[in-house]
Amino acid sequence: MFNLLVLPVGLGLFGFIEPCSIGSSLIFIKYLEGKPGARKLSETMLFALTRALFIGGLGAVAVLAGAAFTGFQRGAWIVLGAGYAAIGILYLVGRAGLLMQTIGLRLARLNGARGSVGLGLIFGLNIPACAAPLLLVLLGFAGAGGASGNAVLGGFVSLGVFGLALSLPLVAAAAFAPARRLIDRLAALSGRMPFWAGIVLVALGLWSIWFGLFAALPAPA
Numbered sequence: 001m002f003n004l005l006v007l008p009v010g011l012g013l014f015g016f017i018e019p020c021s022i023g024s025s026l027i028f029i030k031y032l033e034g035k036p037g038a039r040k041l042s043e044t045m046l047f048a049l050t051r052a053l054f055i056g057g058l059g060a061v062a063v064l065a066g067a068a069f070t071g072f073q074r075g076a077w078i079v080l081g082a083g084y085a086a087i088g089i090l091y092l093v094g095r096a097g098l099l100m101q102t103i104g105l106r107l108a109r110l111n112g113a114r115g116s117v118g119l120g121l122i123f124g125l126n127i128p129a130c131a132a133p134l135l136l137v138l139l140g141f142a143g144a145g146g147a148s149g150n151a152v153l154g155g156f157v158s159l160g161v162f163g164l165a166l167s168l169p170l171v172a173a174a175a176f177a178p179a180r181r182l183i184d185r186l187a188a189l190s191g192r193m194p195f196w197a198g199i200v201l202v203a204l205g206l207w208s209i210w211f212g213l214f215a216a217l218p219a220p221a
Contacts, residue, residue, distance in 0.1 A: 008134060008158050012165025015128035023084040023204040024123035025170060029183050031119060037180050043116040044174040048167035050120025055127060056160025062138040063155040069135070076125040077212030085205025091198030124163065129211060134158055 015021055028047060032040050062069040127135070138155045173179035 003134075003137060004154060004158050005161055008162035009165045011130045011134065012162040013168065015130045015162070015166050016169050018128040018130055021123075021126055021128045021166065023080070023201060023208070024119075024126055026201070027087075028119055028123070028170065031115065032174070032183060037174075037177060040174040040180055040183065041171075043113065044167075044171050046113055047116040047120045048164060048171050050117045051124045051167055052160050052164035054121050054124030055163030055166075056156040058124070058127065059134075059138060059155035059157075059159025059162075060152045061155075062135060062159070063152050073127055073135075074212040076127075077208050080123075080126050081205040081208025081210075081212065083205070084201045084208065088198040088201030088203075088205060091194045091201065094194070126208075127159070127162075128166070131159070131162055134162060 016025065028044075032043065035043070058069075065072070138151075138158070173183055
């Protein structure tokens with residue numbers, strides 16, 4: 001029960017503030033800007049659930065794929081980091097309006113529930129570095145030839161709970177009016193201070209790319 005529930009919840013809450021996941025939270029907060037309180041809450045809950053189920057699925061894949069999953073996760077860190085950095089650069093050069101013209105109009109078709117589900121799937125690819133203990137346990141199951149039905153289910157549950165806890169602070173923020181006002185202020189910062197918003201996103205992107213390229217992940221025992 002500790003490995004399935006307690007540890008994933010603790011690591012998920014800690015992972016919320018890790019650099020490789022802050023970028024996704026900032027982008028989702030911007031997505032919520034201007035929506036009424038009830039809409040914020042429902043879409044945040046849908047985002048959190050989608051992200052949790054997708055990360056849970058990655059946990060099951062980790063058991064089945066074994067050490068090959070590490071390479072996949074490194075690739076996800078690099079791709080998402082490049083995305084954060086690209087958005088940041090557009091802010092820095094004063095071309096953030098391009099996002100609304102090229103990406104924004106297409107995302108408008110995915111507004112509402114579909115948009116939250118889509119973002120949940122995209123950001124579900126980003127499993128923060130703090131989840132390494134959980135991944136090592138799952139890879140250990142695979143390395144020991146333990147990819148049974150129970151091990152696969154355990155991988156799904158443990159990383160699914162981790163993914164849910166990773167988004168719980170956003171859900172809590174959307175559930176309370178004072179926190180919703182804070183979300184609005186945070187979202188507006190990217191428009192009021194585009195230079196610093198760009199600096200933050202570029203820094204987070206470079207950190208994520210560096211982690212994907214050079215971070216040493218210990219092999220499972």
